[in-house]
Amino acid sequence: MALLELRNVSKIYTLGGEVIRALDDVSLDIDGGEFVSVIGPSGSGKSTLMHILGCLDSPTHGTIQLDGQMIHSASAKQLAHIRNQKIGFVFQFFNLLPKMNVLQNVELPMIYAGISGARRRERAMEMLKMVGLENRARHRPSQLSGGQQQRVAIARGLVNDPRILFADEPTGNLDSHTGEAILELFRELSTKGRTIILVTHDPEIAAVTSRRIEIRDGKIASQVDPRLAGLDRVATAPVAG
Amino acid sequence: MILFNTILIGLKEIWTHKFRSLLTMLGIVLGVSSLVAMAAIVKGMENGMKEAMIAMGGLDKVLIEEQKVPIHQNHLRDMAPGRTIRDVIALRESAPLIRIVSPEMGLDRVMVSRAGKWFRPSEVVGVWPEVLEMNLYELEHGRFFTDLDEELAKNVCVIGTGVRDELFGSPQEAGREIIPIGEQIHINEQPFIIVGMFKHYESEMERKIREEGLQSHTATAGPSRQRGWGRRNWNAFWRKNNVVYTPLNTMWVRFRAATGTNNVPYPTLSDIDIKVHSLEMLEPALQQARNVMMMTHGGIEDFNFRTQENQIEDINKRIKNARLSGGIIAGLSLLVGGIGIMNIMLASINERIREIGICKAIGATSGSIFLQILIESVVIALLGALAGLAASKGLVVFLSELAPSQNTPVIQPQVMGIAVLFSGLVGVVAGIFPAIKAARLHPIGALRYE
Numbered sequence: 001m002a003l004l005e006l007r008n009v010s011k012i013y014t015l016g017g018e019v020i021r022a023l024d025d026v027s028l029d030i031d032g033g034e035f036v037s038v039i040g041p042s043g044s045g046k047s048t049l050m051h052i053l054g055c056l057d058s059p060t061h062g063t064i065q066l067d068g069q070m071i072h073s074a075s076a077k078q079l080a081h082i083r084n085q086k087i088g089f090v091f092q093f094f095n096l097l098p099k100m101n102v103l104q105n106v107e108l109p110m111i112y113a114g115i116s117g118a119r120r121r122e123r124a125m126e127m128l129k130m131v132g133l134e135n136r137a138r139h140r141p142s143q144l145s146g147g148q149q150q151r152v153a154i155a156r157g158l159v160n161d162p163r164i165l166f167a168d169e170p171t172g173n174l175d176s177h178t179g180e181a182i183l184e185l186f187r188e189l190s191t192k193g194r195t196i197i198l199v200t201h202d203p204e205i206a207a208v209t210s211r212r213i214e215i216r217d218g219k220i221a222s223q224v225d226p227r228l229a230g231l232d233r234v235a236t237a238p239v240a241g
Numbered sequence: 242m243i244l245f246n247t248i249l250i251g252l253k254e255i256w257t258h259k260f261r262s263l264l265t266m267l268g269i270v271l272g273v274s275s276l277v278a279m280a281a282i283v284k285g286m287e288n289g290m291k292e293a294m295i296a297m298g299g300l301d302k303v304l305i306e307e308q309k310v311p312i313h314q315n316h317l318r319d320m321a322p323g324r325t326i327r328d329v330i331a332l333r334e335s336a337p338l339i340r341i342v343s344p345e346m347g348l349d350r351v352m353v354s355r356a357g358k359w360f361r362p363s364e365v366v367g368v369w370p371e372v373l374e375m376n377l378y379e380l381e382h383g384r385f386f387t388d389l390d391e392e393l394a395k396n397v398c399v400i401g402t403g404v405r406d407e408l409f410g411s412p413q414e415a416g417r418e419i420i421p422i423g424e425q426i427h428i429n430e431q432p433f434i435i436v437g438m439f440k441h442y443e444s445e446m447e448r449k450i451r452e453e454g455l456q457s458h459t460a461t462a463g464p465s466r467q468r469g470w471g472r473r474n475w476n477a478f479w480r481k482n483n484v485v486y487t488p489l490n491t492m493w494v495r496f497r498a499a500t501g502t503n504n505v506p507y508p509t510l511s512d513i514d515i516k517v518h519s520l521e522m523l524e525p526a527l528q529q530a531r532n533v534m535m536m537t538h539g540g541i542e543d544f545n546f547r548t549q550e551n552q553i554e555d556i557n558k559r560i561k562n563a564r565l566s567g568g569i570i571a572g573l574s575l576l577v578g579g580i581g582i583m584n585i586m587l588a589s590i591n592e593r594i595r596e597i598g599i600c601k602a603i604g605a606t607s608g609s610i611f612l613q614i615l616i617e618s619v620v621i622a623l624l625g626a627l628a629g630l631a632a633s634k635g636l637v638v639f640l641s642e643l644a645p646s647q648n649t650p651v652i653q654p655q656v657m658g659i660a661v662l663f664s665g666l667v668g669v670v671a672g673i674f675p676a677i678k679a680a681r682l683h684p685i686g687a688l689r690y691e
């Protein structure tokens with residue numbers, strides 16, 4: 001069984017009578033340890049997909065299973081718990097809490113998990129060491145560069161040892177050099193067996209991952225999936241309609 | 242654990258907006274300090290009034306007052322006998338529920354003098370020795386009147402310390418005790434020998450001020466503080482210390498001779514006070530007294546009983562009013578404070594929508610967001626309450642400077658507790674709506690919020 005299973009998932013917004021199908025009947029399997037990129041033009045539904053996969057939002061139709069657990073029917077409280085335990089997020093705009101220092105930001109998911117202070121500190125320092133920022137623990141996010149802030153966000157995303165790390169345009173706000181370093185960090189994590197889903201509109205960045213899912217108008221337009229035997233790197237699903 | 246962290250985060254949030262939070266707390270500070278200070282002042286008032294009541298003779302003292310005859314006896318008006326020594330004797334003989342009866346024959350507009358010093362005492366009254374127990378007097382020096390003094394209508398008197406201070410000088414000024422036993426004074430030009438002097442009576446407040454005054458006097462030798470300013474006031478203690486008592490008979494013979502008919506001096510007493518054996522038996526005792534006096538007055542009801550119950554009711558009413566007004570001020574301040582807190586919390590969550598979204602994304606439940614906001618609100622309120630407690634002390638000092646009274650305000654710990662509790666409650670109530678608003682934010686909506 002796959003780590004993540006989406007079956008016929010749709011997300012429909014109605015704005016002033018107009019119906020927007022941000023996701024349109026998407027089915028998708030992601031296994032543990034995969035490094036997947038989701039690409040597509042702006043407005044195609046990448047973020048929407050990530051939010052639904054990441055239990056931040058619920059689909060209008062369809063079913064989702066994460067790690068054997070049915071997500072689409074879970075309560076808000078259960079979803080919060082799943083986000084806390086099984087999912088890590090990295091955002092384009094870093095989304096660190098400005099009033100807390102780096103260490104406290106990394107500790108925050110563990111506070112919601114109810115982990116004791118000493119253990120929290122130790123674990124947070126461990127994660128900061130991993131992203132090379134252990135000497136910035138007492139700094140405020142505003143005192144760090146963009147790349148450093150994104151490293152802190154990654155440390156925070158991984159601190160509860162989640163099953164999946166989601167990253168929405170993690171390099172979108174960084175210069176190409178810094179972005180490259182962040183991507184390198186993701187690649188490293190992937191080789192250590194972490195499941196990572198990377199959302200981007202940049203094919204060059206998507207090229208880093210072995211599996212690529214292209215979204216257009218809320219549908220999966222094509223996929224490059226090395227697991228599909230014989231069709232080395234070019235398994236293309238037909239575009240519907 | 243989570244609670245502790247939440248409080249910490251809340252404190253940090255408050256610290257980030259120090260000035261804003263301070264302004265917000267002001268209502269609570271005002272509410273708590275006014276509640277505590279008002280309660281302290283009212284308590285002082287209550288103590289003072291109770292003290293004064295005891296100084297005037299205690300709870301079990303009943304005054305037999307003169308009153309106009311009732312309408313249906315109007316035609317008997319001229320036969321109304323008034324309160325006389327006959328009543329006193331009859332009450333003593335025939336009203337077993339009454340413990341003591343003390344007659345008083347007062348003299349209006351009287352001056353006492355000695356060696357060119359003139360003074361108007363609080364009262365100059367002819368009494369029986371029962372007066373000691375009735376008005377709770379103790380002799381400090383000398384003796385009280387004997388049967389012989391009474392029998393022979395001797396020109397002797399017993400005075401309070403205030404009279405001594407006025408005519409012989411006060412010990413504080415003289416720096417030594419002054420005991421004028423055996424000295425002569427004049428009451429309306431008639432010579433009297435002082436045979437006894439009462440103790441000095443003073444309120445708690447006066448005692449404190451006097452002791453402080455003594456200390457600073459000996460310590461600095463500077464200008465002495467206005468010692469015992471409460472004494473100047475026309476209060477119960479001043480009255481108690483400024484009496485001149487003579488034997489009842491003396492008063493009658495010496496000062497009433499010019500009045501009356503058939504060569505008998507005018508016999509009406511100015512007061513009859515009684516004390517009952519126990520307050521539980523007050524009603525039957527008064528009934529007994531009424532029956533007896535109806536007899537001696539030939540059925541004419543020209544008297545009335547006034548118990549301290551009326552006084553106590555009066556005191557309680559005044560205290561209740563003071564409490565009520567204090568409570569209303571405090572309540573309004575707390576209400577305003579609560580509205581301020583709600584306002585600031587709403588502003589605060591509006592500024593933090595994105596942060597709340599982030600917290601939700603990394604696993605905060607709606608419950609923990611709710612708790613976070615609620616705790617912040619309560620923390621602001623409680624900080625305000627603590628500041629209010631500190632301020633109340635200053636307020637008490639300020640208010641007693643502004644309007645000095647004889648009563649030391651008493652800050653009561655239980656009122657402080659109640660004030661803090663109420664502030665916490667205000668914090669909870671003020672925080673609930675913003676907290677619900679924050680908890681309901683959708684993670685995506687909050688994250689996208691610019």
Ligand SMILES: Nc1ncnc2c1ncn2[C@@H]1O[C@H](COP(=O)(O)OP(=O)(O)OP(=O)(O)O)[C@@H](O)[C@H]1O
Binds near residue numbers: 040043045049
């Ligand atoms: N809350 C919403 N209400 C209405 N429409 C929405 C809402 N959220 C997203 N959409 C619509 O859904 C579609 C997909 O949006 P989404 O944010 O997933 O695009 P995206 O692929 O992430 O684009 P980008 O690369 O610009 O981030 C868009 O047309 C968007 O307008």
Ligand SMILES: [Mg+2]
Binds near residue numbers: 046047048168
């Ligand atoms: Mg997007």
